[in-house]
Amino acid sequence: MSSVADLTAGPLDTLDPPALDAAVAAFLYREARLADESRYEEWLALWTDDVHYWVPSGTADYDRDRRISFINDNRNRLTTRIRQLQTGVRYAQTPASTMRRVVSNIELLAVTGDEVEVGSNFVLYELSLQATNELRIWAGRSTHLLRRREGQLAMASKVVELVNASQPLPNLAFLL
Amino acid sequence: MNPGLRAVAASLDISDRITPEKVHGSLYTDPEVFEAELHRIFHLGWSFVGHESEVPGVGDWVSRRIGRDPVLLVRTREGEVTVLANRCSHRGVQLCAGNSGTTGSFSCMFHGWTYSLAGELRGVPQPVGQHTDAAALSLSRPGGVDSYRGFVFANPSGTAGSLHDHLGTGGRELIDWAADLSPVGELDLSAGWLGQRSPSNWKMWAESDNDGYHLGRLHASLWRVAPGTQYESAVLAGEERVVSTCRDRGNGHIELEFWKGYDKELAWLGAGREKVADYVDALVAARGLERAEELLWRGPPHALIFPNLFLGEMNLAIIEPVSAGETVHHHTPLLLAGVSPAFNTRILRQSEAAMGPAGFLLPDDATASERMQVAFSGTGGWMDLSRGLGREVLEGTDRVGHVSDETVNRGFWRHYGAVMAP
Numbered sequence: 001m002s003s004v005a006d007l008t009a010g011p012l013d014t015l016d017p018p019a020l021d022a023a024v025a026a027f028l029y030r031e032a033r034l035a036d037e038s039r040y041e042e043w044l045a046l047w048t049d050d051v052h053y054w055v056p057s058g059t060a061d062y063d064r065d066r067r068i069s070f071i072n073d074n075r076n077r078l079t080t081r082i083r084q085l086q087t088g089v090r091y092a093q094t095p096a097s098t099m100r101r102v103v104s105n106i107e108l109l110a111v112t113g114d115e116v117e118v119g120s121n122f123v124l125y126e127l128s129l130q131a132t133n134e135l136r137i138w139a140g141r142s143t144h145l146l147r148r149r150e151g152q153l154a155m156a157s158k159v160v161e162l163v164n165a166s167q168p169l170p171n172l173a174f175l176l
Numbered sequence: 177m178n179p180g181l182r183a184v185a186a187s188l189d190i191s192d193r194i195t196p197e198k199v200h201g202s203l204y205t206d207p208e209v210f211e212a213e214l215h216r217i218f219h220l221g222w223s224f225v226g227h228e229s230e231v232p233g234v235g236d237w238v239s240r241r242i243g244r245d246p247v248l249l250v251r252t253r254e255g256e257v258t259v260l261a262n263r264c265s266h267r268g269v270q271l272c273a274g275n276s277g278t279t280g281s282f283s284c285m286f287h288g289w290t291y292s293l294a295g296e297l298r299g300v301p302q303p304v305g306q307h308t309d310a311a312a313l314s315l316s317r318p319g320g321v322d323s324y325r326g327f328v329f330a331n332p333s334g335t336a337g338s339l340h341d342h343l344g345t346g347g348r349e350l351i352d353w354a355a356d357l358s359p360v361g362e363l364d365l366s367a368g369w370l371g372q373r374s375p376s377n378w379k380m381w382a383e384s385d386n387d388g389y390h391l392g393r394l395h396a397s398l399w400r401v402a403p404g405t406q407y408e409s410a411v412l413a414g415e416e417r418v419v420s421t422c423r424d425r426g427n428g429h430i431e432l433e434f435w436k437g438y439d440k441e442l443a444w445l446g447a448g449r450e451k452v453a454d455y456v457d458a459l460v461a462a463r464g465l466e467r468a469e470e471l472l473w474r475g476p477p478h479a480l481i482f483p484n485l486f487l488g489e490m491n492l493a494i495i496e497p498v499s500a501g502e503t504v505h506h507h508t509p510l511l512l513a514g515v516s517p518a519f520n521t522r523i524l525r526q527s528e529a530a531m532g533p534a535g536f537l538l539p540d541d542a543t544a545s546e547r548m549q550v551a552f553s554g555t556g557g558w559m560d561l562s563r564g565l566g567r568e569v570l571e572g573t574d575r576v577g578h579v580s581d582e583t584v585n586r587g588f589w590r591h592y593g594a595v596m597a598p
């Protein structure tokens with residue numbers, strides 16, 4: 001999939017809405033594909049230097065310093081997460097699950113300057129190949145903060161609210 | 177439990193599946209064994225329900241299970257913490273849905289019976305037709321409920337003797353040690369719980385939580401990318417160099433003494449004294465220099481309080497048996513009362529790193545347990561648990577081995593065998 005919009009010309013909020021929609025959708029689809037295929041390095045490269053990767057234990061409306069989260073990564077911790085997966089002996093993802101997710105219901109929530117906040121839904125099928133070969137279904141809502149960087153979109157924040165975030169979950173060692 | 181299963185639970189004899197060196201894998205997979213465990217361990221014995229700090233205010237409740245039975249841990253109007261069946265005395269509807277909440281009373285959705293926070297039946301709609309005396313229809317509660325330093329345990333049958341004796345000196349020391357880390361002597365389990373659901377047997381979690389042999393291998397991926405942790409000297413440095421030990425404290429309570437192998441004080445916190453000077457000062461003021469120095473070196477314990485409470489360093493976990501082949505491992509950060517918010521946030525971040533379905537450690541433990549479950553699910557076979565038999569020693573009544581030894585597994589299974597005897 002190629003990028004359909006020229007993002008080098010100027011700030012995101014000066015783009016034609018359809019062009020911005022298309023660029024955002026293309027980014028989300030690409031991000032989903034890289035995660036599905038456990039292409040760790042390429043997925044990590046989608047991030048800006050500042051990272052906020054959050055999978056809350058409920059709706060994303062609480063103080064992350066007071067309540068526990070499934071994932072609550074800054075740049076440092078996300079890098080550790082990726083490097084661990086890349087060792088080849090992260091047994092909870094050895095072999096990596098096969099996955100396919102569908103991303104839909106994409107809505108631009110806010111566009112300011114060079115940033116766009118976008119909401120989307122996903123359904124993910126994961127074949128857990130490490131022990132039980134169980135097919136697991138994950139679903140939820142993602143909120144991305146995307147930023148223009150060198151004429152392309154990059155993500156500064158991704159918050160994933162799982163529909164079952166309040167419940168016990170099986171291994172979540174892949175990229176959500 | 178239905179009468180057929182109860183008969184099985186009462187008569188099942190598993191003594192030929194446990195030897196001093198070996199345990200048969202069917203103890204992980206056999207549904208009859210699981211039913212017997214619910215009866216003999218979780219009904220006739222003590223297990224951990226929750227901590228008083230989880231229900232700080234009147235009417236606060238959290239939802240738990242004792243074995244498979246849903247219960248509520250509740251703070252009553254009198255300020256007591258009690259355990260009630262989460263099941264209406266009328267026709268059995270679960271009273272509270274969700275993980276936690278706050279209420280003035282418990283009101284049943286079905287016909288509207290209402291109970292006080294202490295579980296007494298207080299209101300029945302259309303009361304003229306009510307036949308049975310309300311006094312006989314209180315929410316049922318375990319025959320035994322007792323607490324030690326805020327840790328609430330229950331014994332449904334009420335026949336297990338005292339909690340004091342169940343914990344023993346060993347169990348009480350472990351809990352003291354965790355609570356004493358707080359300058360005010362209290363834990364603050366207020367950061368919520370994460371659950372890890374795993375298709376594996378609950379006893380595997382009790383064991384793997386307290387297995388000092390697997391860290392270098394199963395968790396190699398983490399040490400490679402996060403060098404410099406306290407575990408390097410405590411457990412990873414090689415069998416000959418590591419001086420840490422494991423300890424069977426009796427009654428099924430087992431411990432990994434990583435602290436013996438730490439190479440500096442506060443290694444467990446990953447912060448030097450200067451970064452947490454306020455905490456150090458407060459701890460010395462509260463505990464005296466000697467005990468404070470000991471605590472600053474050791475940090476929190478790493479131990480199982482039989483059968484279901486894991487004191488996992490900066491985490492506290494409940495092992496919830498769901499079926500022979502399914503377990504939920506719930507954990508919460510071991511936050512301390514009387515410390516700065518920043519100190520507790522540090523603990524929270526460590527807990528998120530280690531535990532839960534997306535942590536850097538626990539998913540690998542889950543995978544190992546799940547593969548055990550798969551491998552034992554057919555005709556199964558025996559496990560060898562003899563590691564360290566030739567070198568463990570007695571210290572008082574405790575058995576102590578090298579941190580990599582299966583002294584702790586043997587301690588777990590010895591007690592398990594004793595309480596599972598028909």
Ligand code: FES
Pocket residue numbers: 264265266267268269284285286287288289
């Ligand atoms: S079942 Fe609860 S009031 Fe009838």
Ligand SMILES: [Fe+2]
Pocket residue numbers: 384390391394395537541
């Ligand atoms: Fe482990």
